[in-house]
Amino acid sequence: MKKHLLNFVTMFAFLFCLPAFANTAPYSTDFSTDPGWVTDQPSNYYQDTASQTYHVQPEHQYPGYTPSRYAYKLLPDAVGSFELQWDTILTRCDWSISIPFGIYDSSLTRYAIDPDPLGQYVLGLAGNPDAGHLWALIVSGADGYAEYPGGGTWNFDTWYACKLSYNASTYMSSFEVWERESGSSVWSASVAVPGGFTNDLMYLGSSSSGIGDDGQYRGISPSAVAEGNIDNVQLVPEPATLLLLGLGGLMLRKRSR
Numbered sequence: 001m002k003k004h005l006l007n008f009v010t011m012f013a014f015l016f017c018l019p020a021f022a023n024t025a026p027y028s029t030d031f032s033t034d035p036g037w038v039t040d041q042p043s044n045y046y047q048d049t050a051s052q053t054y055h056v057q058p059e060h061q062y063p064g065y066t067p068s069r070y071a072y073k074l075l076p077d078a079v080g081s082f083e084l085q086w087d088t089i090l091t092r093c094d095w096s097i098s099i100p101f102g103i104y105d106s107s108l109t110r111y112a113i114d115p116d117p118l119g120q121y122v123l124g125l126a127g128n129p130d131a132g133h134l135w136a137l138i139v140s141g142a143d144g145y146a147e148y149p150g151g152g153t154w155n156f157d158t159w160y161a162c163k164l165s166y167n168a169s170t171y172m173s174s175f176e177v178w179e180r181e182s183g184s185s186v187w188s189a190s191v192a193v194p195g196g197f198t199n200d201l202m203y204l205g206s207s208s209s210g211i212g213d214d215g216q217y218r219g220i221s222p223s224a225v226a227e228g229n230i231d232n233v234q235l236v237p238e239p240a241t242l243l244l245l246g247l248g249g250l251m252l253r254k255r256s257r
Contacts, residue, residue, distance in 0.1 A: 027075060027204065028234040037071045037205060040109075045071035045206075053229040056099055058208030060224045072108055072205030079103060079201050080168040081238030087180055087231040089159045090126055094224035098127025100138070101206050101230065102164055105199035108207045120199040124164045124175040126154050128226075135187045137164075137175040143195030152177060152187025159231075160186065168238070171196040204235060 029035045032052045039045040044057035058069040086101060093099070100123045107119025122139045133154045138147040154160060159180040166173045174190040208226075 026234070026236045027073065028232075029073075030232050031230075035073065037073050039071040041069060041071075044069070048229060051229065053231040054233075055227075055229055056206055057225065057227045058097060058099065058206075059226075060097060070108055070205065070207040072104070072203045072207070075202045075204055075235075077202065079235070079237045082166055082235060083238075084164045084204070084233075084235045085162065086233045087159055087161050088126065088228060089231075090154065090156055090226065090228040092156075092225055092227040093126070093128040093133065094226065095128050097224040097226045098125040098136075098208070099206065099226050099228050100125035100127075100208060101162070102204075103166075103201045103235075104203040104205070104207060105197075105201055106203065107199075108203040108205065120197050120201065122164065122166055122173050122193065122197075122201075124162055124177070126160070126228075135175070135177050135189075137173065137189045137191055139173050139191060139193045141171070141193035141195045142198040146191050146194055148175075148189040148191045151189055154186070166193070166197075168196065204233075206230075 030052065031047050031054050034047045035054070037045070037054070041057075044055070044059065046055050047053075048055045054071075056071065082103070084103065088099065088101065090099060102121060102123025104121035104123070105119060107121065120140050120142065123137075125136050125138065127134060127136060129150065134150045135152045135154065136147060136149040138149075139145070154177075161178050161180045163176045164173070165175075171193045172190055173193055174188065176188040177186040178184060179186060
């Protein structure tokens with residue numbers, strides 16, 4: 001009797017939560033097939049069939065901001081709390097440019113042209129500022145912009161595993177990096193998102209701003225290029241994680257009886 005009741009509870013929980021789960025379904029790709037990401041620069045952002053990774057190559061274009069330098073996957077619904085993991089390797093990174101990756105609102109397609117003060121996003125990046133090859137955590141929330149710049153170091157031709165997290169209850173974001181092969185920790189940081197996110201974060205990918213095209217860096221690094229590859233992207237929004245854990249616990253309990 002108890003076994004049948006537990007079966008019923010498990011099925012009811014799954015059916016009851018299924019709509020929410022469908023709207024926050026995890027996303028993953030290992031680039032063994034073309035992920036179909038949207039980009040304005042298909043010659044610079046594309047699936048590398050030989051290595052089965054995703055090639056990224058932002059370039060500063062002075063004068064002007066076009067093309068915009070972005071690639072993204074449009075998610076089926078906005079995410080709240082989430083954990084995003086990916087691997088990255090850099091083969092070139094001139095001064096004042098970087099390879100960012102994270103989750104944005106619809107400002108992603110404008111951010112590369114004109115960084116939008118009303119845009120909202122959370123991203124981790126490997127860049128080449130004054131101090132050298134460093135990692136950074138950058139966020140823009142409802143009440144403004146914040147960052148934790150300049151930590152750890154990275155080397156060319158080395159694969160790194162990255163994990164970017166956001167807690168919608170506390171507004172805290174975190175970024176962790178370690179060497180993929182050795183598992184050695186490289187850097188970690190946390191920063192609060194000012195005001196949290198009020199816009200829909202539905203754009204997973206990369207968008208490189210025109211910092212080297214205009215503003216304070218004009219004429220210093222007008223044609224900087226960064227190049228590298230991304231692999232093993234996995235996004236798990238919190239509701240999906242909780243549902244999977246909950247159902248898994250019910251199933252384990254059922255089996256133990």
